[in-house]
Every structure is written in structure tokens, then in C-alpha cells.
Amino acid sequence: MSIIRRSLTSLLIALACLMSVxxxxxxxxxxxxxxxxxxxxxxxxxxxxxxxxxxxxxxxxxxxxxxxxxxxxxxxxxxxxxxxxxxxxxxxxxxxxxxxxxxxxxxxxxxxxxxxxxxIRGKLEGIMAMLDLNAADPDVREASAADMMGKVDAALVAPLQARLEKEESAAVRDRIEAALAIYRVEQGDIEAVEVLAGSLHPRARAALNNAAASDSPQLVEAANKALASIEQKLKLNKAAETLYFGLSMGSVLVLAAIGLAITFGVMGVINMAHGELIMLGAYTTWGVQQLLPGQPGLALLLSIPAGFLVAAIAGIIIERSVIQHLKGRPLETLLATFGISLILQQLVRTVISPQNRTVVTPEWMSGSLVINDALSLTLNRLYVMAFALIVFAALMMIMRKTRLGLDVRAVTQNRAMARSMGIKATKVDILTFALGSGVAGLAGVALSQLTNVGPNLGQNYIIDSFMVVVFGGVGNLWGTLIAGLSLGTINQLLEPWAGAVLAKIIVLVFIILFIQKRPKGLFPQKGRAAEN
Amino acid sequence: MWLTRPLQERSTQLFLGILIAALAVVTVLHLAMPEDSALHVSAYTVTLLGKYLCYALLAVAVDLVWGYLGILSLGHGAFFALGGYAMGMYLMRQIGDRGTYGDPILPDFMVFLNWDSLPWYWHGFDMAWFAFAMVLLVPGALAFVFGYLAFRSRVTGVYLSIITQALTFALMLAFFRNEMGFGGNNGLTDFRDILGFNLRTDATRLGLFIATGIALAIGYVICRGIVTSKLGRVSIACRDAEARTRFLGYRVERVQLFVFVVSAMLAGVAGALYVPQVGIINPSEFSPLFSIEVVVWVALGGRATLYGAVIGALLVNYAKTVFTGVMPDAWLFALGGLFVLVTVFLPKGIAGLLQKRRKAPDNDRSNPREATA
The missing domain is CATH 2.30.30 (SH3 type barrels.)
Structure with missing residues (x-):
């Protein structure tokens, strides 16, 4: 009976529990x-x-x-x-x-x-890091594990090891292993040095440096060996980074110069206002962003055609009002367009502001692409590089495959003959100049993502642009591409030991000497086009 | 003799006459007129006029290469500034221990940068003769090296213009660096005296003004002498038909080199006279804008006339003084507009207008052809 009652009670309790769930x-x-x-x-x-x-x-x-x-x-x-x-x-x-x-x-x-x-606040950090290590998102886990490097203490070793056994993502495992290894190296464990040898993380290096200064000779030897291998890898990454910056700077030069390669190289018009057309493109980007506040990405995309149009229209006005009257007088054209560049600069100063304007970088363009601990590539430069290549390819197509390109080449090679074949040379002049100017506008749109947008923006690029075109060989688009990329890379290679200004001076002097050796540039034009 | 020949020309006599008369009038008005008189020329104006005359000499130098050799140099400001720096270094050494830091040898900026000794290229500049020689030699040497390389490989036309611009741009960047030992972007300033005369007295200023006027007169006569000599004829031939001149057996590059170096030296002298009058030399004189501005003075005055260069330099700089005083924003509009208007509507400049009015044939060809052939 008592058993029944007891069972009944437990049943009731169980029921109550079930009810309360x-x-x-x-x-x-x-x-x-x-x-x-x-x-x-x-x-x-x-x-x-x-x-x-x-x-x-x-x-x-x-x-x-x-x-x-x-x-x-x-x-x-x-x-x-x-x-x-x-x-x-x-x-x-x-x-x-x-x-x-x-x-x-x-x-x-x-x-x-x-x-x-x-x-508690001090402990909370470690606790939250452990929480992050358990997060569902592997990126969060990796970042948290990376954050743990150098912060591991005795209390964290066991939970980390437990986590390591469960962890599936290789990247996170590497991080946790490195974090544990740093702890072990600190404790004097020689085998853990091996683990750190492959790591490029500064904290791993710091731990190894500490180990190299320790008392144990074996540990010192192992640490030095590991450090040497890290040093090697770092150098390689440094070289890759320099190359990246060089190519990035080169692609900016290519963008700035490629429009000039059309107007100066193909048409033979010296347009000293080219830099200001770049500036107009950059200001167009700023203007479109002002019109579309809060949507920098859309504004940037829209300003690609807008920048092209604004600069192209400005180019047409310059061509019609001044350049056409100075046909065949290149030095006068140089002076007149220089005057135009002064007017445009002052116009921007008066109408907008003498101060620099900030152009917002859309979210998908900011940040960087992390290759490893020592090498990360900024996204905006990557985009600008791609943009430069696309613009270059498009221009190449226009010059090679379209009717306009054919007309342009015909008019530049033999104007009189082209006209007698029914090509409207004046119209071709206008279109070519508009194309070259529009491309300058595109360069401005791209530059607005990399540098300050101000009235002097164009001035900084005009001499460089002419150098690139002349160095590459006038009238040769491929030459401009190669010249721009190589000058940018050379500049970046020189910068670490010469400083930015001296590197620029060395490059300028190099080009001055080069032009005297080969006045026609890297890739001189051959055949009929070379006759003028 | 080639130098005395110009003195027999009517145009040169006229130019020198006007110049000397102007110098005399300014001197008399400055010294003799009481300060409250409307006709009194203040020391400030004298220095301003002296500055204009330096610019005029620079313009003559540019006209010599552009007008008579067909080389559009966009880098003459570099020679001007180098001459100025040579003079500036001399003036810096003359400060002695009167600088802020009181160092008897090192200029203030070097003390400020914690330099303990004078860089090697600063030695000798405490001697006037050495510094004045450098005023000629440094720009001359740069022009020689640059010209030798450029003319030998027959770089001409627009290419030459652009690399001269790159030259002055590179020098500007270099002089902006503190490590160069030329005072970085502050340049050289705070001068005290020249050849023992205090630079801050009116008498020294008047003296410098007159010296500049005389330098302009001499420079003009030298240029005139060159362009009327046989060498000048060949140089005009180079300008108009380089290839043909070469086929006739002339060593075109030597002629070009000689004229270019002379022109650079004149520019250096102009710069050297400019510095004590404005009291400062800094890297902005190397800026490509300044060099190209000089070209527009020449274009406005009239290319290949020499006196046109002087007229253009005086007019534009007077306009600049007025504009920057009254409405500074408008100056670049005016200058830019001037570039366009002169090249499109006034290809022969003011001198061209004068010649047309007089309808008198000039000694030179009145219609220089383009030098791009």
C-alpha cells in the first residue's frame, strides 16, 4: 500500500513536472x-x-x-x-x-x-573569447582564436584543447594550435617551436623572439631557426605587397595616361588640361554622391557614365573653342590648353570650394582581402586595378574593332587621303577628343576612391601622365599600359630605401634620360603611322 | 665685334634709351621728390619695379631659345631658381652670427635641423666672387648637361618641352626636401646684407634696382648680338628647318647647346638679382606653373622680338600685382584667359600689333615658322 502510495506520489510529481515543462x-x-x-x-x-x-x-x-x-x-x-x-x-x-x-x-x-x-571585467574578455570560439560562424571562431594568440594562460589550455578536438575548420584549428604553441613555447617547450615556424603572425614572432633570448641553448637554437624561416617568408610577402602596391600605382598611372594616349598619342593634340578633366570626373563622383546621400555604392556606379559624359562634354567644348583653331601648332596648343587648365582649376575653387571634398567609399569597396597574417590587399586598389584593365580593354576594342577606331586611325595616318575617302575628319576629331577626355573623367572617378578630391588633383597627374605616354611610345596604347605599370612598380620598389619624394625624382630623371636615349619611347610606332 | 653691332641698330638704341630713361626717372623721383608728393616713388615701388625687371630679363632669356631657336622651354624657372639659390646661399653666409641661433657658420635652418657642419656644396659661398660665379656656372652646367643629352639625341618640339617641365618639377620636389640642405620648403630668407650694404635700406634697394636695369640692358645687347651674328642666323635656320640646316653641314646640336646655355645663364642672373630684392628664395620658384607663365609673357609680348618679351613680362606682372591686390580669385581666370586669347587671337603678340601699325619690315623674319619640322 505504501508502495502504491509512494509510486502514486512519484507519478504525480512526474506529471506535475511534465505539465510545467x-x-x-x-x-x-x-x-x-x-x-x-x-x-x-x-x-x-x-x-x-x-x-x-x-x-x-x-x-x-x-x-x-x-x-x-x-x-x-x-x-x-x-x-x-x-x-x-x-x-x-x-x-x-x-x-x-x-x-x-x-x-x-x-x-x-x-x-x-x-x-x-x-x-570580472578582465575575466569577461577571456570568457567571451571562449564563447566566440564556440560560435557557429567559422570566421568568428577564427578571429577569436587569432585574438587568443599570446593571451593563453594555464586556465585556458584545457578548454582550448577540448575545443581543438571538436573543431572542424582547418583555419580555426591552425589558429588554436598556434595559440597553444605560443603558450607552450613560453613554458619552454621546444617541440612547440616547430608549430610556430610556419606562422606569420606578429605574436608568434614575439614569442619566438622571447624564446631566442631565453637561457636554454636548445630552445634558442630552435627558435632562431624558426625565426629565420619566418623571416624568409615575410620577405616574400613583403615583395608581393610591394608588387601589389606598384601595380596599383601603375594602374592609376595607366588610367590617368590612357586618355592622354588617345588625345596626344593618336591625335597629336597636347592637352595640358587633361589633368583637369580627371579632376572633373572626380568632382562628378562627389556631386553624384551628394545627390544620392546614403547610397555611395549606387552613386559610384552611376558616376562612371556621368564622369565620362561630363569630361567628354568638357573635352568637346575645349576642342571646338580652342584646339581646332590651333591645328598644326602643337606648342601653341600646349600653352592654350594650359590656360584652360588654370581656368578650370580656379572655376572649381570659386564654384565649389578650394578645400578638398571627401568622396565616400562604398562598403563593398572598403576593407581588404586577407591572404595571410603578413599580406592583405586593400579592396579599393584591387577594384581600381580591375577598372583600369577594363577601361584599357574597352579602348583597345574601340580602336581596333569599331568604325570610329578605323576612322581615327585613317585620319591620323593620312588626313587628306581619309577625307577624300569620305571620312568626315572634323567629326572624327571631335569624337576622338571626346573619347580621350571621357576616359580622363573615368580616371577621375577611380581616383576619387584613392586620393583626396581637390582643385589640384589634376595638376598632380599631368606630368606623370605625359611621362607615361612618352615613355611607352606615343600613339601606342599597349606601350602606355606597359609604361604605366612598370613606372608604378619601379617607383614602389625604390620607395623603401629612397623615400617617396626621392623615388619620384629618380623615376623622373630616369625617364628624362631614357627619352634622350630613345626619343620615340619603349615601343616606337612603325610603318605609315610613324611618318608624322 | 658681335657685341657692338647691336648698339648701331635703331631698335636696340631705342630700347636702351627707353630703359635708361626709365631708370633715371625712377631714381630721380625716388631721391629728389619729397615723400608726400604724388610724384614720389616709394622704396616699395622701386623694389617692385626691380622685380619686374628681373622677370623681364628672364623673359628675354626664354625668348632667346623659344623665339630664335624654336625650343619651347617649360623649365627656365629652374635656371632662374638655381641662380637665385646661389645668390641666396651667399646672402645666408653673410648673415653670420646675426641669425636667431647666432651660429657664426651654420645658417639658422641647419642649426634647427641639428646639422653639425656645413655640407660640402655650401663651402665657398661666403665669398662674393665665388657665389656670383656660381650664379652663372650652376644654371649653365645644368643646361649644358641637359642640352647636350637632349640635342645630341635630337629630342625636339613637344617632347623637349615636356621633359624640360619634368626637369623643373623634379628639381622642385628635390628642393622641397630638408635633406637637400637648401632649407626645405621654407627656402632661404632673413637676409641681412649684400657686399657689405644693408639690404633693408632704401639706398641698397635703389642700387639693386639700377643693377637689375643694367643687367637687363647687357642681357638684351648680348641676345641681340647673338641673334644678329652668323651663329644667330644659323640658329634661326635651325628653328625654321632643322633637318635642312643639318644637311647644309651645320652642327645643329652645337648651335642649340650654345644658345641654350647662354639663355640659362641669363635666367640664372635674373634669379640672382631677384632674390635680394624679394628677400626670399624657396622651391616654389621651380614650380612648372611659374616656368610656363614666363612663356606666356613672351607670347603676349611677341615671340622672337626680345623687346616684346620685356613688354610682356612688365605688362603681365603689373596686371598680376593689380589683380592679386584687388580680387585675388580672378587672377588665375585672367592668366588662363590670357594663355588662350594670346595663342588663338594674337599669335605674334603685342610686338606683332606694333609692327603691323608701323608697317615697317623688321630685321627678323616677321613670320617665324613652327619649329616642329
């Missing part, structure tokens, strides 16, 4: 965890935090971060724990930490901050 599910366990944290006396805080961590709740990291930032408060009346989104002014904007729902504003007098002391 749905009720518990509605009552979010997070609420209790947070209340516990808020109510815990300082000796129990750590326990409360561990409870939050052990709950495996996805929201745990956000809560702890808010806690660490003093953004966790309790409403005095209800005892509810809330997230403070904005704690400026008298009324604070708060949100429900469980649902993320915005609860509007509440007077700060009605709120009670959940207290935290510095000892």
Missing part, C-alpha cells in the same frame, strides 16, 4: 539567468556568468558584452533586466535582451545599472 518554455530561461546575474552579490557574479555561458544560449555573448560595457540595467519597478541602447541624455533607449524588441525610452532614474567590477 511547457510553462517553463514560455518562461524564457534567459530571464532567470539575467536576473540571477543582476542579483548576484559580487562573490557570486562569476557563478552567474558561468551559468549563462553553460546555458549554451546564442544570445549569451550579446548579454555579456552589454554587461561588460555597462549597458545592462534593471528596471526598478518591475525588476526586468533590459539592454540600454543609448545612455545619453535623461531618457535612455532600452531593449528587451531576450527578444531584442525595442522598448522605447525610459527615464534613467527608473533604471538601475547592473554593477560590474574590474576583476
Amino acid at each position: 511547457p510553462a517553463m518554455a514560455q518562461e524564457d530561461p534567459g530571464r532567470e539567468l539575467l536576473v540571477n546575474l543582476a542579483e548576484a552579490p559580487s562573490s557570486r557574479v562569476e557563478e552567474a556568468i558561468n551559468a549563462i555561458v553553460d546555458s549554451g544560449d546564442e544570445r549569451a555573448r550579446g548579454w555579456l558584452e552589454a554587461y561588460g560595457n555597462n549597458r545592462l540595467s534593471r528596471v526598478k519597478d518591475t525588476g526586468q533586466v533590459v539592454l540600454v541602447l543609448n545612455n545619453r541624455g535623461r531618457d535612455w533607449e532600452i531593449a528587451d535582451p531576450l527578444t531584442g524588441e525595442n522598448l522605447g525610452e525610459m527615464s534613467r532614474r527608473k533604471l538601475d545599472r547592473v554593477a560590474i567590477n574590474n576583476a
Whole structure:
């Protein structure tokens, strides 16, 4: 009987438990965890935090971060724990930490901050890093593991090792192994040096450097060996980086010069206002962004055609008003277009501002492509490089495959003959000049992503552009491409030991000497085109 | 003798007469007129006029190569500035221990940069004769090396113009560097005296003005002498038909080199006289804009006339003084417009207008052909 009664009781309890499960599910366990944290006396805080961590709740990291930032408060009346989104002014904007729902504003007098002391704050960092190590996103895990390098202490070794066994992503495993190895090297473990030998991370190097200064001769030897291999790899990466910067600078030069290669190289018109057409393109980008605030990406895409058009129209005006009257007088053309460049610069200064304007870089263009710890490529430069190549290819196609290109080549080779074949030479002049100017505008759009947009933007590029065109060989688009890329690379190669200014001077002197040796440039024109 | 021949020409006599008369009038008005008189020429104006005359000498130098040799130099500002720096170095050494830091040998900026000794190329500049020789030799040597390389490989026309521009641009970048030992972007300034005369007295300023006027007169006569000599005829032939001249057996590159070096030296003298009058020399004198501005003075005055260069330099710089005083923003518009208008509507410049009015044939060819052939 007693057995029955006892069983009945246990059954009832079990039933009661079963009944209460749905009720518990509605009552979010997070609420209790947070209340516990808020109510815990300082000796129990750590326990409360561990409870939050052990709950495996996805929201745990956000809560702890808010806690660490003093953004966790309790409403005095209800005892509810809330997230403070904005704690400026008298009324604070708060949100429900469980649902993320915005609860509007509440007077700060009605709120009670959940207290935290510095000892806990220090530990919180490591705890959050461990939380991140358990995150679902492998990128988060990798970043967190990288952050752990050099920060591992005895307490973290065991959880890290446990994590390592579970980890699937190779990149994260490498990071955790490196983080553990740094700890072991610090403890004097020679075998761990081997692990670090492949790492390019500065903290791995720092650990090895410390090891190389230690007392144990074997450890010193191993560390030095590892350091030497790292040094080698770093040099390689450094070279790759220099090459990248060189090509990037080169592609900027190509962009700036390629329009000139059309107007100067193909048409033979010296346009000293070319730099200012670049500047117009850059200002167009700025203008389109002003028209479309908040959408820098769309604005940038739109300013590609817009920059082309603005510069092309400016080019047509210059051609019609001045250059056509100076046909066959190149030195006068040089002077007149220089005058135009002064007018355009001053126009921008007067109408817009003498100060530099900031052009926003859209999100998908900022940031960088991380190859390894020592090498990351900035995305905007990568985009500009691609853009330069596309513009170059498009120009090549226009000159080679279209009717306009055919006409241009005919008119430049033999104007009288071309005209007698029915080609309207004047129209071809206008179109060619518009094309060259428009490409300058495109260069401006690209440059706006790399440098300051100001009235002097064009001035800085005009001499370089002429150098590139002349160096590559006038009238030769391929020459311009090669010349631009190689001059950019040479400049970057010289920079580390000569400094930026001296490198530029050396390159200028080199070109001056080169032109005297080969006045027609790298790739002189041959055949009929060379006769003029 | 080639130098005395120009003195028998009417145009040169006229030019020298006007120049000397102008110098005399300014001197008399400055010294004799009481300060409150409307006719009094202040020391400020004297220095300003002296500055214009330096520019005029530079313009004559540019006209010599552009007008008579067909070389459009966009880098003559470099020679001007080098002459100026040579003079500036002399003036710096003359400061002695009167500088802010009181170092008897090192100029202030070197003390400031913690240099402990004078760089080798600063030695000798405490002697006037050496510095004045350098005023001629440094620009001359640069022009010689540059010209030798360029003319030997027959770089002409637009290419030459662009590399002269690159030359002055490179020098500007170089002189902006503190490590060069020329005071970086502050340049050389705070001068005290020249040849023992205090630079801040009116008498020294008047003296410098007169010296500049005399230098312009001598420079003009030298240029005139060159262009009327046989060498000058060959140089005009080079300008008009380089290949033909070469086929006739003339060593075109030697003629070009000689004229180019003379022109660079004249520019150096102009720069050297400019520095004590404005009291500063800094790398902005190397800027490509300045060099190309000089060309437009010549174009406005009239190319290949020499006196046109003087007229152009004086007019444009007077306009610049007026404009930058009244409405500084408009000056670049005006200058830019001048470039366009002169080249499109006034290819022979003001001298061309004068000649047309007089309808008198000039000694030179009135219609220089382009030098691009």
C-alpha cells in the first residue's frame, strides 16, 4: 500500500513536472539567468556568468558584452533586466535582451545599472573569447582564436584543447594550435617551436623572439631557426605587397595616361588640361554622391557614365573653342590648353570650394582581402586595378574593332587621303577628343576612391601622365599600359630605401634620360603611322 | 665685334634709351621728390619695379631659345631658381652670427635641423666672387648637361618641352626636401646684407634696382648680338628647318647647346638679382606653373622680338600685382584667359600689333615658322 502510495506520489510529481515543462518554455530561461546575474552579490557574479555561458544560449555573448560595457540595467519597478541602447541624455533607449524588441525610452532614474567590477571585467574578455570560439560562424571562431594568440594562460589550455578536438575548420584549428604553441613555447617547450615556424603572425614572432633570448641553448637554437624561416617568408610577402602596391600605382598611372594616349598619342593634340578633366570626373563622383546621400555604392556606379559624359562634354567644348583653331601648332596648343587648365582649376575653387571634398567609399569597396597574417590587399586598389584593365580593354576594342577606331586611325595616318575617302575628319576629331577626355573623367572617378578630391588633383597627374605616354611610345596604347605599370612598380620598389619624394625624382630623371636615349619611347610606332 | 653691332641698330638704341630713361626717372623721383608728393616713388615701388625687371630679363632669356631657336622651354624657372639659390646661399653666409641661433657658420635652418657642419656644396659661398660665379656656372652646367643629352639625341618640339617641365618639377620636389640642405620648403630668407650694404635700406634697394636695369640692358645687347651674328642666323635656320640646316653641314646640336646655355645663364642672373630684392628664395620658384607663365609673357609680348618679351613680362606682372591686390580669385581666370586669347587671337603678340601699325619690315623674319619640322 505504501508502495502504491509512494509510486502514486512519484507519478504525480512526474506529471506535475511534465505539465510545467511547457510553462517553463514560455518562461524564457534567459530571464532567470539575467536576473540571477543582476542579483548576484559580487562573490557570486562569476557563478552567474558561468551559468549563462553553460546555458549554451546564442544570445549569451550579446548579454555579456552589454554587461561588460555597462549597458545592462534593471528596471526598478518591475525588476526586468533590459539592454540600454543609448545612455545619453535623461531618457535612455532600452531593449528587451531576450527578444531584442525595442522598448522605447525610459527615464534613467527608473533604471538601475547592473554593477560590474574590474576583476570580472578582465575575466569577461577571456570568457567571451571562449564563447566566440564556440560560435557557429567559422570566421568568428577564427578571429577569436587569432585574438587568443599570446593571451593563453594555464586556465585556458584545457578548454582550448577540448575545443581543438571538436573543431572542424582547418583555419580555426591552425589558429588554436598556434595559440597553444605560443603558450607552450613560453613554458619552454621546444617541440612547440616547430608549430610556430610556419606562422606569420606578429605574436608568434614575439614569442619566438622571447624564446631566442631565453637561457636554454636548445630552445634558442630552435627558435632562431624558426625565426629565420619566418623571416624568409615575410620577405616574400613583403615583395608581393610591394608588387601589389606598384601595380596599383601603375594602374592609376595607366588610367590617368590612357586618355592622354588617345588625345596626344593618336591625335597629336597636347592637352595640358587633361589633368583637369580627371579632376572633373572626380568632382562628378562627389556631386553624384551628394545627390544620392546614403547610397555611395549606387552613386559610384552611376558616376562612371556621368564622369565620362561630363569630361567628354568638357573635352568637346575645349576642342571646338580652342584646339581646332590651333591645328598644326602643337606648342601653341600646349600653352592654350594650359590656360584652360588654370581656368578650370580656379572655376572649381570659386564654384565649389578650394578645400578638398571627401568622396565616400562604398562598403563593398572598403576593407581588404586577407591572404595571410603578413599580406592583405586593400579592396579599393584591387577594384581600381580591375577598372583600369577594363577601361584599357574597352579602348583597345574601340580602336581596333569599331568604325570610329578605323576612322581615327585613317585620319591620323593620312588626313587628306581619309577625307577624300569620305571620312568626315572634323567629326572624327571631335569624337576622338571626346573619347580621350571621357576616359580622363573615368580616371577621375577611380581616383576619387584613392586620393583626396581637390582643385589640384589634376595638376598632380599631368606630368606623370605625359611621362607615361612618352615613355611607352606615343600613339601606342599597349606601350602606355606597359609604361604605366612598370613606372608604378619601379617607383614602389625604390620607395623603401629612397623615400617617396626621392623615388619620384629618380623615376623622373630616369625617364628624362631614357627619352634622350630613345626619343620615340619603349615601343616606337612603325610603318605609315610613324611618318608624322 | 658681335657685341657692338647691336648698339648701331635703331631698335636696340631705342630700347636702351627707353630703359635708361626709365631708370633715371625712377631714381630721380625716388631721391629728389619729397615723400608726400604724388610724384614720389616709394622704396616699395622701386623694389617692385626691380622685380619686374628681373622677370623681364628672364623673359628675354626664354625668348632667346623659344623665339630664335624654336625650343619651347617649360623649365627656365629652374635656371632662374638655381641662380637665385646661389645668390641666396651667399646672402645666408653673410648673415653670420646675426641669425636667431647666432651660429657664426651654420645658417639658422641647419642649426634647427641639428646639422653639425656645413655640407660640402655650401663651402665657398661666403665669398662674393665665388657665389656670383656660381650664379652663372650652376644654371649653365645644368643646361649644358641637359642640352647636350637632349640635342645630341635630337629630342625636339613637344617632347623637349615636356621633359624640360619634368626637369623643373623634379628639381622642385628635390628642393622641397630638408635633406637637400637648401632649407626645405621654407627656402632661404632673413637676409641681412649684400657686399657689405644693408639690404633693408632704401639706398641698397635703389642700387639693386639700377643693377637689375643694367643687367637687363647687357642681357638684351648680348641676345641681340647673338641673334644678329652668323651663329644667330644659323640658329634661326635651325628653328625654321632643322633637318635642312643639318644637311647644309651645320652642327645643329652645337648651335642649340650654345644658345641654350647662354639663355640659362641669363635666367640664372635674373634669379640672382631677384632674390635680394624679394628677400626670399624657396622651391616654389621651380614650380612648372611659374616656368610656363614666363612663356606666356613672351607670347603676349611677341615671340622672337626680345623687346616684346620685356613688354610682356612688365605688362603681365603689373596686371598680376593689380589683380592679386584687388580680387585675388580672378587672377588665375585672367592668366588662363590670357594663355588662350594670346595663342588663338594674337599669335605674334603685342610686338606683332606694333609692327603691323608701323608697317615697317623688321630685321627678323616677321613670320617665324613652327619649329616642329
